[in-house]
Amino acid sequence: MTETVLVLGGGQAGAQAAASLRQEGFGGRILLIGAEPLLPYQRPPLSKAFLAGELPRERLLIKPEAFYRQADIEPMLGVAATALDVQARHLSLDDGRRLAFDRLLLATGGRPRPLDCPGADHSRLHYLRTVADVEHLRRHFHTGARLVIIGAGYIGLEVAAVAAKHGLRVTVLEAAPRALARVTSPEVSAFFQRIHTEAGVEIRCNTGVVRIEGTADLARVITGDGAGLDADLVLAGIGLLPNVELAQSAGIACDNGILVDELGNTSAAGILAAGDCANHPNAIYGCRFRLESVHNAIEQAKTAAATMAGKRKPYAQVPWFWSDQYDIKLQTAGINRGYDSVVVRGDPATRSFAVFYLLGERLLAVDAINRPAEFIAARTLIPRRAAVDATRLADDAVPVKDLLA
Numbered sequence: 001m002t003e004t005v006l007v008l009g010g011g012q013a014g015a016q017a018a019a020s021l022r023q024e025g026f027g028g029r030i031l032l033i034g035a036e037p038l039l040p041y042q043r044p045p046l047s048k049a050f051l052a053g054e055l056p057r058e059r060l061l062i063k064p065e066a067f068y069r070q071a072d073i074e075p076m077l078g079v080a081a082t083a084l085d086v087q088a089r090h091l092s093l094d095d096g097r098r099l100a101f102d103r104l105l106l107a108t109g110g111r112p113r114p115l116d117c118p119g120a121d122h123s124r125l126h127y128l129r130t131v132a133d134v135e136h137l138r139r140h141f142h143t144g145a146r147l148v149i150i151g152a153g154y155i156g157l158e159v160a161a162v163a164a165k166h167g168l169r170v171t172v173l174e175a176a177p178r179a180l181a182r183v184t185s186p187e188v189s190a191f192f193q194r195i196h197t198e199a200g201v202e203i204r205c206n207t208g209v210v211r212i213e214g215t216a217d218l219a220r221v222i223t224g225d226g227a228g229l230d231a232d233l234v235l236a237g238i239g240l241l242p243n244v245e246l247a248q249s250a251g252i253a254c255d256n257g258i259l260v261d262e263l264g265n266t267s268a269a270g271i272l273a274a275g276d277c278a279n280h281p282n283a284i285y286g287c288r289f290r291l292e293s294v295h296n297a298i299e300q301a302k303t304a305a306a307t308m309a310g311k312r313k314p315y316a317q318v319p320w321f322w323s324d325q326y327d328i329k330l331q332t333a334g335i336n337r338g339y340d341s342v343v344v345r346g347d348p349a350t351r352s353f354a355v356f357y358l359l360g361e362r363l364l365a366v367d368a369i370n371r372p373a374e375f376i377a378a379r380t381l382i383p384r385r386a387a388v389d390a391t392r393l394a395d396d397a398v399p400v401k402d403l404l405a
């Protein structure tokens with residue numbers, strides 16, 4: 001009998017898993033189910049070139065429509081799964097259909113964490129996760145418009161950069177003492193705060209939002225210190241909630257994401273998970289992570305597809321991530337959690353430097369700012385777990401290739 005694999009979630013991980021299943025030789029039926037009406041598309045440009053109007057919508061697609069036809073992958077778009085029966089092995093959809101499966105991949109991603117304060121339903125308050133979100137946001141993206149961004153994380157700062165270039169008047173409110181506090185060091189935070197300030201963006205740290213007031217056309221953002229900021233547009237970029245509810249209510253183990261093993265298996269036989277929704281063990285770091293990055297979504301999907309095709313390709317990757325702001329490309333390799341020292345190579349004033357994160361003599365991660373060679377070197381050094389020489393790392397005169405010796 002023909003086997004059926006359901007891939008739930010038409011995002012980066014879902015698209016990759018469907019394609020990789022065919023590459024791994026799976027000859028059964030593949031259904032790719034997605035709540036959004038579009039074929040799987042890349043999200044990173046949503047806060048960069050697509051928001052800036054420099055990339056047409058068609059160029060966002062991960063694979064063209066013809067690919068799915070040729071690979072015999074059946075997309076089912078604009079339909080959401082509402083219930084999962086692990087024992088009976090079927091998935092219920094919001095259009096009343098019930099799909100039987102042999103194996104199921106949960107690639108349900110996440111949704112923006114909602115702002116939790118009075119006035120959070122204001123019509124000028126936006127989030128950024130989907131093409132539809134960008135299209136709403138763009139309606140008010142005009143020169144001179146006042147934009148208040150809540151949260152100085154990557155998405156907030158990328159939007160700030162695009163908006164500043166478009167002549168909007170941008171204020172970023174951050175509850176923590178510095179921008180990017182959850183993900184990077186004070187050195188890198190200070191650098192990004194400086195380049196935004198130079199571009200005319202005002203960043204207010206230690207500033208929480210207590211409520212949003214105003215009329216339908218104008219929001220007034222009230223902060224903890226009693227100040228009020230008028231805004232034509234408000235964007236909240238305060239993190240992501242993984243979409244785990246379907247798995248959770250089906251009895252699948254979850255803890256900050258759907259728990260998977262190194263092959264992508266969840267606690268339920270024949271059900272796997274990958275991407276932003278999955279919490280996986282990382283052999284290089286010896287602990288669990290739930291990551292939100294394209295590289296992670298792609299690589300976990302490849303692992304899960306191999307498992308579903310009866311092969312064994314354990315996930316053991318150095319995570320990496322990038323962010324584009326103005327003329328700056330930040331590339332991060334590894335996870336800096338638990339570092340006890342930093343080594344700075346190069347001069348932040350030149351807009352080209354790298355910050356290495358060490359635990360003892362072991363390299364955990366790097367933030368490379370306009371420094372692709374250091375980024376690539378770190379991806380080689382991190383999994384070696386060998387001792388690195390901090391003095392040589394810091395010395396810009398030592399060629400990067402010699403750091404690998």
Ligand SMILES: Cc1cc2nc3c(=O)[nH]c(=O)nc-3n(C[C@H](O)[C@H](O)[C@H](O)COP(=O)(O)OP(=O)(O)OC[C@H]3O[C@@H](n4cnc5c(N)ncnc54)[C@H](O)[C@@H]3O)c2cc1C
Pocket residue numbers: 008009010011012013014033034035036042043044045046047079080081082107108109110128129130155243246274275276277291292293294295297320321322323324
């Ligand atoms: C604005 C923005 C900028 C980013 N920039 C970068 C970057 O520069 N670099 C980087 O590495 N990463 C970046 N990311 C993160 C990256 O895009 C994500 O990590 C990646 O998209 C995760 O892929 P995924 O398939 O796990 O989830 P998603 O892409 O979120 O896809 C999940 C899909 O599942 C669907 N779904 C959920 N539940 C159901 C259901 N019950 N039924 C049917 N469908 C369902 C959702 O509608 C969604 O379409 C960015 C993300 C955003 C939003």
